[in-house]
Amino acid sequence: MSSFIGLSIFLSFSCGPFFTPNIDSTKVRIPADGKSIAVITITNPYFGAPDSFQWDEKRESFLKLLSLENSDSKQIIRLIAGYKPGRDLLRTKFGTLIEIELFSRQGDWDEDGFPDQAELRSEEDRQAFREWFVQIALSQYLKETGSWNLKERDCSGLIRFSYKEALKKHDLLWQKKIGILLDKNIPDVREFQYPDIPSIGINLFQTGSKTFGTFADAESLAQYNSSFVSKDLESGLPGDILFFREDRGNGTNFHSMILVEENKTNPLLLYHTGSNRGIQLIRAKELRKSNRFSPETNNPSFLGLYRFRILD
Secondary structure (H helix, E strand, O other), X not given: OHXXXXXXXXXXXXXXXXXXXXXXXXEEEEEOOOOOEEEEEEEOOOOOOOOOEEOOOOOOOOEEXXXXXEEOOEEEEEEEEOOOOEEEEEEEOOOOEEEEEEEOXXXXXXXXXXXXXXXXXXXXXXXXXXXXXXXXXXXXXXXXXOOOOHHHOOHXXXXXXXXXXXXXXXXXXXXXXXXXXXXXXXXXXXXXXXXXXXXXXXOOEEOOXXXXXXXXXXXXXXXXXXXXXXXXXXXXXXXXXXXXXXXXXXEEEEEXXXXXXOOOOOOEEEEEOOOOOOEEEEEHHHHHHOOOOOOOXXXXXXXXXXXXXXXX
């Protein structure tokens, strides 16, 4: 009988340490992607003094505290990664050091030429970007804001301006500065916001095979910042871009338009003329009269419908 009691007591304590705290890991590696979470647990002993994590909110760190909770004999800390690669140390009350490494995930695994870290991975964020992009572009058709650089008011300039503003936090301060009414029905992009874009920061636009900048003309927007979808407008989504190329004796001209709506037969298109005529909002079929800018499959100047690589 006594041996049975002894076995029961042993089994009841075998789930945890007897005299010294146990930390499940003293070396942790997570990607510096702004969303990965390190979960570390202290299991305190039955008979010894309990240990605990020491976290100073005021201390500069590559990580942010998500939660710190006590559960029975355990303390669990959850830390969310920042975007900057590096190493950080987490201490416990008894002086144990936990090394946390944030490693870079810079790369292009989908091989589209655009860094994966700077792409929106959730469909919710992609949809939010599309809606804000179109909304901001349309607002310029109604009234061009003074915050849009006068020297960049052309077809690609409208795209760059709307692209950058779509990635920002849209609050009352933004509304006052930009002069665009907030739409509370459209959520902000959550994964990252301008100017804190992973890998590229404020240099939103790819300008060469490995170069990024704040400016990209229509040709660069097509070649480096978006991917071909189709020459059939029925395949498009709001926020997709139509590109045109016209070869002349004195060079090549590129032109771009924004697909405003997902209308299968005759969608609205928005573009800046680059002249005093400003921004035009027009149905696709109305452009059939133009040999240069008709979005018909048989028009050699129409390169097709493209989608931003940030949405791939």
